[in-house]
Amino acid sequence: MCFQHxxxxxxxxxxxxxxxxxxxxxxxxxxxxxxxxxGNPLYKKAKEQDxxxxxxxxxxxxxxxxxxxxxxxxKMLADMSGHAGIKDYIRDGYQVISM
Numbered sequence: 001m002c003f004q005h006x007x008x009x010x011x012x013x014x015x016x017x018x019x020x021x022x023x024x025x026x027x028x029x030x031x032x033x034x035x036x037x038x039g040n041p042l043y044k045k046a047k048e049q050d051x052x053x054x055x056x057x058x059x060x061x062x063x064x065x066x067x068x069x070x071x072x073x074x075k076m077l078a079d080m081s082g083h084a085g086i087k088d089y090i091r092d093g094y095q096v097i098s099m
Contacts, residue, residue, distance in 0.1 A: 003031055006099055007042035010051050022046060023077065025056035025084045033068035058082035
Protein backbone atom coordinates (compact mmCIF):
# COMPACT_ATOMS: atom_id res chain seq x y z
CA MET A 1 0.00 0.00 0.00
CA CYS A 2 1.44 3.37 -1.03
CA PHE A 3 0.35 5.14 2.16
CA GLN A 4 2.59 2.81 4.14
CA HIS A 5 5.49 4.44 2.27
CA UNK A 6 4.28 7.87 3.36
CA UNK A 7 4.22 6.73 6.98
CA UNK A 8 7.62 5.03 6.70
CA UNK A 9 9.24 8.09 5.12
CA UNK A 10 7.68 10.49 7.62
CA UNK A 11 8.89 8.41 10.57
CA UNK A 12 12.35 8.02 9.03
CA UNK A 13 12.71 11.75 8.37
CA UNK A 14 11.41 12.62 11.84
CA UNK A 15 13.94 10.25 13.40
CA UNK A 16 16.66 12.27 11.62
CA UNK A 17 15.37 15.55 13.02
CA UNK A 18 13.35 16.71 10.02
CA UNK A 19 10.03 18.40 10.80
CA UNK A 20 7.31 16.39 9.07
CA UNK A 21 3.53 16.70 8.74
CA UNK A 22 1.17 14.23 7.07
CA UNK A 23 -2.17 15.29 5.61
CA UNK A 24 -4.81 12.74 4.65
CA UNK A 25 -6.57 14.11 1.57
CA UNK A 26 -8.31 12.72 -1.48
CA UNK A 27 -9.04 9.00 -1.34
CA UNK A 28 -6.57 8.50 1.51
CA UNK A 29 -9.17 9.89 3.95
CA UNK A 30 -10.83 6.46 3.74
CA UNK A 31 -7.71 4.89 5.28
CA UNK A 32 -7.93 6.65 8.65
CA UNK A 33 -10.68 4.43 10.06
CA UNK A 34 -9.00 1.34 8.59
CA UNK A 35 -5.71 2.24 10.30
CA UNK A 36 -7.56 3.00 13.55
CA UNK A 37 -9.50 -0.29 13.48
CA UNK A 38 -6.53 -2.47 12.63
CA GLY A 39 -4.16 -0.66 14.99
CA ASN A 40 -1.68 -0.10 12.18
CA PRO A 41 1.68 0.27 13.98
CA LEU A 42 3.15 2.85 11.59
CA TYR A 43 0.00 4.99 11.74
CA LYS A 44 -0.09 4.68 15.54
CA LYS A 45 3.53 5.75 15.84
CA ALA A 46 3.05 8.72 13.48
CA LYS A 47 -0.05 9.75 15.41
CA GLU A 48 1.71 9.41 18.78
CA GLN A 49 4.61 11.54 17.53
CA ASP A 50 2.16 14.22 16.30
CA UNK A 51 3.26 13.87 12.67
CA UNK A 52 -0.30 13.89 11.32
CA UNK A 53 -1.51 17.44 10.69
CA UNK A 54 -5.04 16.28 9.94
CA UNK A 55 -7.63 15.06 7.50
CA UNK A 56 -9.35 16.90 4.65
CA UNK A 57 -12.85 17.75 5.83
CA UNK A 58 -14.44 18.08 2.37
CA UNK A 59 -12.97 14.81 1.09
CA UNK A 60 -14.12 13.05 4.27
CA UNK A 61 -17.68 14.27 3.69
CA UNK A 62 -17.74 13.54 -0.05
CA UNK A 63 -16.32 10.04 0.47
CA UNK A 64 -18.72 9.26 3.34
CA UNK A 65 -16.17 8.86 6.14
CA UNK A 66 -16.55 12.15 8.00
CA UNK A 67 -18.10 10.64 11.14
CA UNK A 68 -15.54 7.83 11.22
CA UNK A 69 -12.67 10.27 10.78
CA UNK A 70 -13.95 12.54 13.54
CA UNK A 71 -13.66 9.58 15.93
CA UNK A 72 -9.91 9.39 15.25
CA UNK A 73 -9.33 12.59 17.20
CA UNK A 74 -7.31 14.04 14.33
CA LYS A 75 -7.92 17.62 13.23
CA MET A 76 -10.28 18.15 10.31
CA LEU A 77 -8.61 20.54 7.84
CA ALA A 78 -10.75 22.95 5.82
CA ASP A 79 -8.69 26.09 5.21
CA MET A 80 -9.06 26.00 1.40
CA SER A 81 -12.77 26.19 0.57
CA GLY A 82 -13.45 23.24 2.86
CA HIS A 83 -10.39 21.26 1.72
CA ALA A 84 -6.94 20.86 3.27
CA GLY A 85 -4.72 23.55 1.79
CA ILE A 86 -0.93 23.61 1.52
CA LYS A 87 -0.37 27.37 1.31
CA ASP A 88 0.44 27.81 5.01
CA TYR A 89 2.92 24.93 4.92
CA ILE A 90 4.76 26.45 1.96
CA ARG A 91 4.84 29.80 3.74
CA ASP A 92 6.30 28.04 6.80
CA GLY A 93 9.12 26.60 4.67
CA TYR A 94 7.88 23.05 4.24
CA GLN A 95 8.63 21.17 1.04
CA VAL A 96 5.31 19.67 -0.06
CA ILE A 97 5.35 16.12 -1.42
CA SER A 98 2.12 14.71 -2.83
CA MET A 99 1.73 10.97 -3.36
